[in-house]
Amino acid sequence: MNVAIACGGTGGHLFPGIAVAEVLQARGHQVLLLISEKPVDATAVRDRTEFRIERIPAIGLPRLVSADLPRFAFKAVKGFARCQRVYRDFQPQAVLGMGGFTSTAPILAGRVRRLPTFVHESNAIPGKANRLNARLASRVLVGFEDCRRFFPRARVEVTGTPVRASLRSTVDCAAARRDLGLKTDFQTVLIMGGSQGAHGINQATLATLTRFAGRPVQFIHLTGTQDQNSVSESYKSAGIPAFVGAFYHRMQDVYGAADLAVARSGAASLAELAYFGVPSVLIPFPYAAENHQLLNAEIFARQGAAEVIQEARVDKDTLGSLIDRLLADGAGRRQMAARMRALAPQDSAERIARLIETSVK
Numbered sequence: 053m054n055v056a057i058a059c060g061g062t063g064g065h066l067f068p069g070i071a072v073a074e075v076l077q078a079r080g081h082q083v084l085l086l087i088s089e090k091p092v093d094a095t096a097v098r099d100r101t102e103f104r105i106e107r108i109p110a111i112g113l114p115r116l117v118s119a120d121l122p123r124f125a126f127k128a129v130k131g132f133a134r135c136q137r138v139y140r141d142f143q144p145q146a147v148l149g150m151g152g153f154t155s156t157a158p159i160l161a162g163r164v165r166r167l168p169t170f171v172h173e174s175n176a177i178p179g180k181a182n183r184l185n186a187r188l189a190s191r192v193l194v195g196f197e198d199c200r201r202f203f204p205r206a207r208v209e210v211t212g213t214p215v216r217a218s219l220r221s222t223v224d225c226a227a228a229r230r231d232l233g234l235k236t237d238f239q240t241v242l243i244m245g246g247s248q249g250a251h252g253i254n255q256a257t258l259a260t261l262t263r264f265a266g267r268p269v270q271f272i273h274l275t276g277t278q279d280q281n282s283v284s285e286s287y288k289s290a291g292i293p294a295f296v297g298a299f300y301h302r303m304q305d306v307y308g309a310a311d312l313a314v315a316r317s318g319a320a321s322l323a324e325l326a327y328f329g330v331p332s333v334l335i336p337f338p339y340a341a342e343n344h345q346l347l348n349a350e351i352f353a354r355q356g357a358a359e360v361i362q363e364a365r366v367d368k369d370t371l372g373s374l375i376d377r378l379l380a381d382g383a384g385r386r387q388m389a390a391r392m393r394a395l396a397p398q399d400s401a402e403r404i405a406r407l408i409e410t411s412v413k
Contacts, residue, residue, distance in 0.1 A: 053081050053082070053145040053146065053409070053412050054081070054082045054083075054084070054142055054143055054144045054145050055073075055076055055081055055082070055083055055084070055144060055145065055146050055147070055148065055408060056083075056084045056086060056138075056139070056142065056144040056146075056147045056148070056158055056162065057069045057072060057073050057083060057084070057085055057086065057147075057148045057149075057150065058086040058087075058108065058147070058148070058149040058150060058154055058155040058157075058158035058159070059073075059085060059086070059087065059149075059150040059154070059155075060086065060087030060088030060090065060093045060107075060108065060110075060152070060154040061088045061090065061093070061110070061151075061152040061153070061154045062092075062152065062318075063092070063096065063318075063320060064151075064174060064318045064319055064320040064321070065150040065151045065152050065154065065155075065174075065320075066087065066093060066096055066097070066150075067096070067216055067320050068150055068172065068174060068213050068214040068215075068216075068320055068323070068400075068401075069085065069148070069150040069214075070085070070097075070100065070216055071214035071215055071216045071217065071400075071401040072148065072150075072214050072401045072404050072405060073085060073103055074216065074217045074401065075214075075217075075401040075402055075404075075405040076405050076408070077102060077103070079405060079409070082104075082142075083103050083104070084103070084104045084105075084106065084138070084142050084144065085097065085100070085103045085104070085105045085106070086105075086106055086107075086108045086135070086138075086154065086158050087105060087106070087107055087108070087154070088107065088108065088110055088152075088154045089107050089108075089109060089110075093107075094107075104142065106134070106138050108131045108134055108135060108154055108157060108158065109127045109130045109131040109134060110127055110128070110131045110152075110153045110154045110156065110157060111123065111124055111127050111153065112124075112152075112153055112180075112181070128153075128156070128157065131156075131157035132157040132160060132161055134157070135157050135158050135160075135161035136161050136164075139161055139162075139165065144162065144165075144167060145167060145168075145412045146162075146167055146168045146169070146170070146408050146411055146412055147159055147161075147162030147167055147168075147169045147170070148169075148170045148171075148172065148404070148408060149169070149170065149171045149172065149185055149189070150171075150172050150174075151171070151172060151173060151174060151179070151181060151182050151185070152179075152181050152182075153181045155171060155181065155182075155185050156181060156184060156185055156188070159171060159185050159188045159189055160188055163188050163189075168190050168191075168408070168411035168412060169188065169189045169190045169191075170189055170190065170191050170192075170193055170404075170407070170408065170411075171185040171186055171188075171189040171191075171192055171193070172192075172193040172194070172195070172211070172213075172404070173186075173192065173193070173194050173195065173199055174194075174195040174213040174318075174319030174320060174323070175195065175196070175199065175318075175319045175344040175345075175347070175348055176196045176198045176199055176319075176344055176347035176348045176350075176351055177198075177199065177202060177342045177343075177344045177347050178199065178202050178203075178342070178344075179341040179342055179344065180341065183202070186203050186206050189206070190207070190411065191206070191207045191208075191209065191407070191411070192206040192207065192208045192209070193208075193209050193210075193211045193404060193407070194208060194209070194210050194211070195210075195211070195212055195213040195319050195323070195397070195400075196210070196319075196348070196351060197210050198347070198351060209403075209407060211397075211400050211403045211404050211407075212323065212396075212397025212398065212400035212403070213319050213320060213322075213323040213397055213400060214323070214397065214400040214401035214404065215323050215324055215327050215396075215397060215400065215401070218302075218303075218304060219303060219304045219307070219324060219327065219328075220327070221304055223304050223305060223307070223308025223309075223328075224308070225308055225309055228304075228305035228306075228308045228309040229309045231302075231305055232272060232295040232305065232306075232309060233295055234270050234272070234293055234294075234295055234309065235268075235270060235293055237268070238268045238269060238270040238293065239268060239269050239270070239311050239312075239379050240269075240270050240271070240272060240309050240310050240311050240312075241269065241270070241271050241272070241310065241311065241312050241313070241314065241375060241379070242271075242272045242273075242274075242306060242307070242309075242310035242312070242313040242314070242315070242330065243257050243271060243272070243273040243274065243313075243314045243315075244273075244274040244306075244313065244314075244315050244316070244321070245274070245275075245276060245315070245316050250276065250316055250335075250337065251276075251278060251279060252335070252363050252366070253314060253315075253316070253335055253363075254273075254275055254276075254279045254283055256335070256363075256366045256367070256368070256371050257271075257273065257314065257371070258283065258286045259367065259368035259371075259372075260368050260371055260372035260375065261286060261287070261290040261292055262290065263368075263372045263376065264290075264292055264372075265290050265291055265292055266291070269292070269379065270292065270293035270294060271287065271292065271293075271294040271295070271296075272294070272295045272300075272306055272309060272310060273287070273294055273295070273296045273297075274297055274298070274299055274300055274306070275296060275297070275298055276298055276299070277298045280296060280297065280298045283296050284296040303324065304328075307324060307325065307327075307328035307330055308328060310328075310330050311331075311379065311385065312330070312331050312332070312333070312375065312378050312379060312385065313325055313330045313331070313332040313333070314332070314333045314335065314371070314375065315332055315333075315334060315335070316334070316335060316336065316337050316345060317334040317335075317336045317337075317345040317346070317348045317349035317352070317360075318337070318340075318345060318348070319348055322334075322348055322349075322352060322395075323396070323397050323400075325392060326352075326357070326392045326393065326395045326396040326397070327393075327396045327397070328392075329389040329390065329392045329393040329396075330389070330392060331357070331358070331378060331385045331388035331389050331392065332352070332357070332358040332359070332388075332392070333358065333359045333360075333361065333371070333374055333375065333378070334349040334352065334353070334358045334359070334360045334361075335360075335361050335362070335363050335366060336348070336349050336360070336362065336363070337363075338362065338363045338364065346360075346362070351395075352392070352395060355391050355394070355395060356387070356388065356391045357388055357391040357392040357394075357395055358388070358392070359374060359378070361374070
């Protein structure tokens with residue numbers, strides 16, 4: 053069958069969508085990926101030549117009284133028309149939206165064609181886009197059981213959040229560290245702020261570096277494009293071994309090399325950290341819609357899989373001392389790792405693929 057997957061806008065939508073696309077293709081189906089016009093989407097899919105990829109105009113919903121409303125309406129109409137043209141050629145038999153307003157026009161165009169339509173919500177609480185998308189979709193798929201209550205009138209399935217095939221592999225820790233130019237016998241801390249980096253996390257981490265100078269501790273720091281140079285210079289000045297990059301294309305090596313992570317708490321990042329069982333310090337993005345990153349993080353904290361610090365309370369002492377305490381407590385980290393793995397999605401992409409298959413008559 054032919055399946056359209058709308059998955060653009062952020063890595064949290066794109067990478068789980070690609071994970072489902074990989075499974076569908078492996079099961080003999082044709083997949084169309086509908087992404088946003090953002091450069092980050094184009095960069096992420098530039099090597100995915102196995103899929104047909106189309107860019108769909110869309111922007112987030114502004115406030116009701118806003119100068120951006122006309123632009124939103126224009127993009128929405130343009131996106132819907134674009135989907136209609138693409139669908140006439142591709143002839144999808146089902147449509148899956150992975151969230152955000154990039155999914156709205158594809159789901160609506162699928163509904164107009166009376167196709168089975170699905171929306172996936174990765175976070176603990178849905179944003180404005182998926183509250184709307186859920187009204188258009190035949191079925192709602194959620195990453196967390198906690199999210200079910202927000203869709204009382206929908207057919208809801210708890211599927212977890214899919215993890216890409218490239219990540220679902222066994223990683224040799226020492227080899228991964230060597231590939232990153234790091235020492236194999238140093239404790240290794242991963243710092244990452246999501247697909248576009250996080251300036252707040254970057255600055256908070258740099259403030260802790262004097263604590264780790266001269267110790268067998270090293271860092272993998274994925275900065276986003278804005279802070280790469282300044283962060284790299286800070287590690288050099290402190291004399292601390294580090295791999296610093298705006299992003300890294302082999303995230304399985306990054307996760308496999310880490311003893312501990314300091315990260316945002318977007319659902320896709322959490323799914324990947326859980327899959328690899330990386331004990332984590334989570335610093336939720338404070339401006340996320342509906343504060344969903346804090347709610348995501350609290351699910352992991354309640355299970356003893358992660359520690360949570362709100363960004364407003366982060367300083368060099370709180371973050372540095374927490375990293376120190378966790379690095380010193382090997383037994384505690386092993387327990388956190390086991391609890392992390394217990395929260396990992398089990399065959400999430402396969403479950404979604406099967407639901408789509410059974411919906412097509």
